[in-house]
Amino acid sequence: MRAPIQKTRTMAQTVRISLDAMGGDRGAEVVVPGAALALERRPDISFSIYGNSDIVAPLLQAHPRLREASTLHHCEVSVAMDAKPSQALRQGRWKSSMWRSIEAVKTGHADVAVSAGNTGALMAMSKFCLRTMANIERPAIAAIWPTMRGESIVLDVGATIGADAQQLIDFALLGGAMARILFSIERPTVGLLNIGVEEVKGLEEVRTAGRLLREANLRSLTYAGFVEGDDLGKGVVDVVVTEGFAGNIALKTAEGTARQIGSYLRSAMNRTWRAKLGYLLAKDAFDRLREKMDPRKVNGGVFLGLNGIVIKSHGGTDAEGFAAAVELAYDMARNDLMNKISQDLKSYHRGRFEPRDGSEGDK
Structure with a gap:
């Protein structure tokens, strides 16, 4: 387990994380206990969990602390691990657990999204929903x-x-x-x-x-x-x-x-x-x-360059591995990754166009 990173961001005490409960080889069977493990180590997390309530709700009963820190949103559609990105985007937009977990970041209801689902579909949906940052x-x-x-x-x-x-x-x-x-x-x-x-x-x-x-x-x-x-x-x-x-x-x-x-x-x-x-x-x-x-x-790949943070967990991981992805998401949100990226990009592009040593700079 990675040691907690020193907090550097001034923000609400709770880090809000949206979860695609249906992603991965075993879906909610891994996502729910993984989130529970992460919550034990990072108690200042609240979860928005997107998935089939008939499957997710019984699993939450076994983790009362997680249940109290979570809001469950029912989604009838889940993206298959072998679905083509274009197919997932057409069929899963607006109503799949993957899309809605990403959309929560766009609307400001979550600071970061985590999914163990289909990588191609997750990237396609993330790009379509969040769009790339300016100059990226x-x-x-x-x-x-x-x-x-x-x-x-x-x-x-x-x-x-x-x-x-x-x-x-x-x-x-x-x-x-x-x-x-x-x-x-x-x-x-x-x-x-x-x-x-x-x-x-x-x-x-x-x-x-x-x-x-x-x-x-x-x-x-x-x-x-x-x-x-x-x-x-x-x-x-x-x-x-x-x-x-x-x-x-x-x-x-x-x-x-x-x-x-x-x-x-x-x-x-x-x-x-x-x-x-x-x-x-x-x-x-x-x-x-x-x-x-x-x-x-x-465990956990970070999608960078978008107007929001999305973490991709390995699809075949277990609860401990998924917890590591959630904790990575926590660290990125708690320490204000988006603001740091924005500042670095502005500094770089400002330097490209500002005159140096009397020169006119790039045009």
């Missing part, structure tokens, strides 16, 4: 990445396939604002994912983005240059920026490798009686390793 052309999904130093933020991991130089700069600003909240760092370090650290390597758009970030001399972040794929696990920077195609492949590769290593270890420990004895002698070390590799601890 495309949104990004930011993931928390466990590293040897602790954690980093990687974006985009699947929202935008292909990105030009300006979009990569936008992602750097978005990720930097999130890192300032998550890691309590005044100027997080940001790197661009590339095939080498030399300035002459990589795609032209990546090289251009690197040059522009160096020249911008941003106050909200420190540009550290290019990073390579093997730097992701080292944690050499606080934020790694890439476009969604490469980012999603990197994410899925890391998840698959973690499962592969876990499978190898389980097989090796059960092979002989000596291996089993060795496991017992080193159980504490293996327990720490298992906790470090537990994907539930870093």
Whole structure:
């Protein structure tokens, strides 16, 4: 469980979170107990829960504290995990649990929405309902990445396939604002994912983005240059920026490798009686390793660049994992992510057009 982040936002004591209770492989069976766990650790949360009341209400009976802190909104429609985004948008708009949980953010009835549902449908609905922020052309999904130093933020991991130089700069600003909240760092370090650290390597758009970030001399972040794929696990920077195609492949590769290593270890420990004895002698070390590799601890992708905060939980997670996504949502709302992003974007674009050293600036 991530330690609570120091509160920096002046706002009502309660953080209002809307939940899509029907999203994910097991829907409300995971969402309700997950929300209950999050409420135990973050008691200043109120929930608006959207889902089929015939399913959700009986589950709430087992969690009286959560029931008291929640308002249940009946929704007859839920978005299937295999639904195409366009199909979900046509059939699920206005009345699905996913749409209504996002709409609560738009109307100001919630500070942040959380769903474990279909990623493509969630992004499509979020973009349609909330729209992108001023000066942001495309949104990004930011993931928390466990590293040897602790954690980093990687974006985009699947929202935008292909990105030009300006979009990569936008992602750097978005990720930097999130890192300032998550890691309590005044100027997080940001790197661009590339095939080498030399300035002459990589795609032209990546090289251009690197040059522009160096020249911008941003106050909200420190540009550290290019990073390579093997730097992701080292944690050499606080934020790694890439476009969604490469980012999603990197994410899925890391998840698959973690499962592969876990499978190898389980097989090796059960092979002989000596291996089993060795496991017992080193159980504490293996327990720490298992906790470090537990994907539930870093569950939750943040949709950045929209006029509102949406958190995507892994669809196959359990209650503990969903609780982690809710707590991430809490941290982003409590520490005023939207305002920090807005300030960083205004500062960057103001710097682009203000004259420097007698020059006229960009036109």
